Amino acid sequence: MNELSRLQSPAAVQAAFDEFSTLGRSAFLKRYGFGKSRYFLARNPRNGEQCDIKAVVAVAYGVQFPSDGPLSATALVENEATVAAKLQSLGFDVIRIGEDWSQDEVDATVADYFEMLRLEAEQRPYNKTEHNSALRARLNGRSKGSVELKHSNISAILAGLELPFIQGYKPRGNSQLLLRQAVQAYVTDNRSVMHKVVDALEEVKAPGEKTYTSTVLVDAPKKEALLQVSEATSRIRIPRKLNFAARDEANRQLGRSGEEWVIGYEHQRLQEAGYPDLIQQLEWISDTRGDGAGFDILSFDTPVDHRYIEVKTTNNGIAAPFIISHNELQFSKEMDQQFFLYRVFELRNAPKLFILRGDLSDHLYLKPLDFRASFRNYVG
Structure with missing residues (x-):
């Protein structure tokens, strides 16, 4: 029988809550070998304290079944x-982490986040620790970590x-x-702020760093599936001029700057490779023949092995999404290990890149964005 289904005693759960309060969170988790909860906390009905749910349930099981002891x-x-x-x-009572923040606390946190994003x-320089401290003075006893988590939640909402x-x-x-809801309301009510953010990120400057040290090439982000929340909100429609992935793709000057930087990178890579x-x-x-080939730069791995390089450039960070055309995707499948996508990011500061090799669908979540409309369809 599943151990969790055997737990039926509210008194055993309360005993676990009481021990949690007596020992304190850190000591309780250390004693039973559990980490902090990521998504849910349970409220101790005696004192309102919020407790880590898996650790509490594990200990409660040992209280109900002493011969078995706590679950590991x-x-x-x-x-x-x-x-x-x-x-x-x-x-x-179980609460989702962060769910008990008030409207005033959420609004203050959202406003602070967008001020940092604009800077x-x-x-323009700013100090995250100072922002965190000043914000917590306006909140209801929140910890530094809880504010950082809230800011990371806002990042996830904006990425979505x-x-x-x-x-x-x-x-x-x-x-x-x-x-x-607060983030969506801020974006809807403060379009001018978002325009300034996207306009600033689109600005094309000569890269601040043109030396290709060993720190230039970094590991690509890993694909990760995020937990889908159950509560639904009406999705707001973002105007195209606020879509910075689309703007990166359309900004030919930005694209050329990134490709030129990659040319320099390839010169050094080939030199070092002998x-x-x-x-x-x-x-x-893309400069000599124009767009549409499915790649931007023809380079080499060896004298007989070509490297077909497609360059995607942004002033934004490593996790910024980008647009892949159907032609580029198909070319990556056809060329397989000879195809390389170079993602250049933070171009205007100290550019870095990661590389995806082979079929792009193996590395990325791909969502169709547009359709070609016509009145004829070829079948058979």
Whole structure:
């Protein structure tokens, strides 16, 4: 029988809550080998304290079944949502992390986030720690970590809307419904602010760094599936001129700057690989033949092995989405390991890149955006 289904005693759960309060969170989690909850907390009905659900349930199981003892973290395989549902079935209050923030707290956090985003886009200095401290003075006893999580939640919401977000706050999903509504309301009511952010990010400057050190090439982000929240909100429609991925794609000057930077990178890569003679054979295809070939630069791995390079450039950070054409996708499939996508990011500061090799559908989540409309269709 599944261990979680055997837990039926509210008194055992309360005993676990009481021990949590007596020991304190850190000591309780350390004693039983659990980490902090990521998505849900359970409220101790005696004192209102918010407790980590999997650790509480594991200890409660040991209280109800002393001969078995508490469940280990490896034995309690159910996810937090399943454990939360179990506690609710036993009559306990479960809250989604961050869900108890008030409207005033959420609005203040959203406003602070967008102020930092504007400063970052304009390349004006600011201090995240100072912003965090000043914001917490306006909130209801929130910790530094809880504010950082809220800011990461906002990044995830903006990424979902295909809008820029603060690079220092990696998107984290499972955000509060109230927060999603507040972010969407801010974007809708402050279009001028978002225009300034996107306009600033689109500005084309000569790269601040043209030396190709070992730190230029970084690992590509990994594909990750984010937890889909159950509460639905009406999706707002973002005007195309606010879609920075589309604007990056349309900004030919930005694209050429990125391709020119990659040409320099390839010169150094071939030099270091021991093929300096191949540098003269390198061809900037999009410049000499125009767009539409499915790649931008023809380079080499060896004297007999070509490297077909498609360049995607942004002033934004590593996680910024980008647009892939149907032609580019098909070419990546056809050329397989000879196809290389060079994603150049933070171009205007100290450019970096990651490389995706082969079929792009192996590396990326691809969502169709447009359709070709016609009155004729060829069948058979």
